[in-house]
Amino acid sequence: SQQGEEDPQALSIQEGENATMNCSYKTSINNLQWYRQNSGRGLVHLILIRSNEREKHSGRLRVTLDTSKKSSSLLITASRAADTASYFCATDGGSYIPTFGRGTSLIVHP
Amino acid sequence: EAQVTQNPRYLITVTGKKLTVTCSQNMNHEYMSWYRQDPGLGLRQIYYSMNVEVTDKGDVPEGYKVSRKEKRNFPLILESPSPNQTSLYFCASRSGERRNEQFFGPGTRLTVL
Numbered sequence: 496s497q498q499g500e501e502d503p504q505a506l507s508i509q510e511g512e513n514a515t516m517n518c519s520y521k522t523s524i525n526n527l528q529w530y531r532q533n534s535g536r537g538l539v540h541l542i543l544i545r546s547n548e549r550e551k552h553s554g555r556l557r558v559t560l561d562t563s564k565k566s567s568s569l570l571i572t573a574s575r576a577a578d579t580a581s582y583f584c585a586t587d588g589g590s591y592i593p594t595f596g597r598g599t600s601l602i603v604h605p
Numbered sequence: 606e607a608q609v610t611q612n613p614r615y616l617i618t619v620t621g622k623k624l625t626v627t628c629s630q631n632m633n634h635e636y637m638s639w640y641r642q643d644p645g646l647g648l649r650q651i652y653y654s655m656n657v658e659v660t661d662k663g664d665v666p667e668g669y670k671v672s673r674k675e676k677r678n679f680p681l682i683l684e685s686p687s688p689n690q691t692s693l694y695f696c697a698s699r700s701g702e703r704r705n706e707q708f709f710g711p712g713t714r715l716t717v718l
Contacts, residue, residue: 528706537609537695537709538648583648585707593707594664595640597647 499527499567499584499596507602514571516599518584519564527560528585528593529569538583541569576605607632609710611696617716618686626681626713628696634708636699637679638663639671641692642712648695654679686717 499518508514518527526545530538544551544560544567551558557570571578581600585593609630618624630637638653640663650663654673668690670682679698683690696710 530707535693535712535714537711538697538707539709540706543706594650595648597645 499586499594501582501584501596501599503599504597505600505602507604508574510574510576510603510605512574512603514574514578514601514603516569516582516601518567518569518596520567520584520586521565523562524586526587527558527567528587529556529558529567530583530585530595532581532583532598534580541582571601574601574603576603579603607708609696609698609708611694611710611713613713614711615714617718619718620687621685624683624686624715626683626694626696626715628679628681628710629677630679630696630698630708631677632698632700632708633676634698635676635701636707637673638697638707639669639679639681640695640697641665641690642695643692651681651694686715688717691715691717 499520502517528543529541532538542553542558544558555572560567579602581598583595583598585595587593612627635656639651640648642648649665651669652671654660657676660671694713697707699707
């Protein structure tokens with residue numbers, strides 16, 4: 496089954512800095528979604544970008560999608576300590592249920 | 606409040622003792638799925654269901670069963686749990702539109718001794 500792979504596995508930054516994490520996938524997709532997970536809790540949907548879109552914004556989040564490279568990036572601007580969490584990309588290709596990568600663990604130091 | 610609920614939230618059991626983790630959603634969603642999350646492996650899909658009485662295997666279905674007799678419920682059954690099924694389990698649901706987000710339950714932390 497296809498799966499998104501996030502990079503880096505872990506990221507540690509200072510409050511106020513920008514955080515960028517990337518996702519690569521293997522086969523063509525209908526859409527790609529980013530989720531956030533606070534430690535030990537369920538995932539919360541952040542943003543969805545369709546295969547015909549190249550960039551999308553939501554508050555301090557900016558997502559890009561490059562279907563030719565089969566990759567996406569999530570940028571969190573002006574990070575806050577409360578952004579500390581794991582971030583997952585999920586791809587929705589031929590199946591009806593998205594499949595997830597292993598996630599990027601983000602730590603934002605106050 | 607729209608939500609996905611799971612019970613129990615925490616469970617410690619012994620090898621071979623059958624257990625069921627319940628999942629219920631109040632959003633009238635067609636699609637439901639179960640994932641397990643393990644360190645270094647991310648979320649892996651166990652089973653999914655596209656509607657009542659329609660279920661299919663995900664990536665790691667061995668040792669698990671599911672049923673979808675009602676639209677709102679999607680229980681996960683471990684007939685004979687083993688220690689390698691110790692994990693954090695999540696149920697999720699989504700409406701019929703494929704571009705829609707999944708809503709996740711709070712998770713069930715299972716330990717099999």
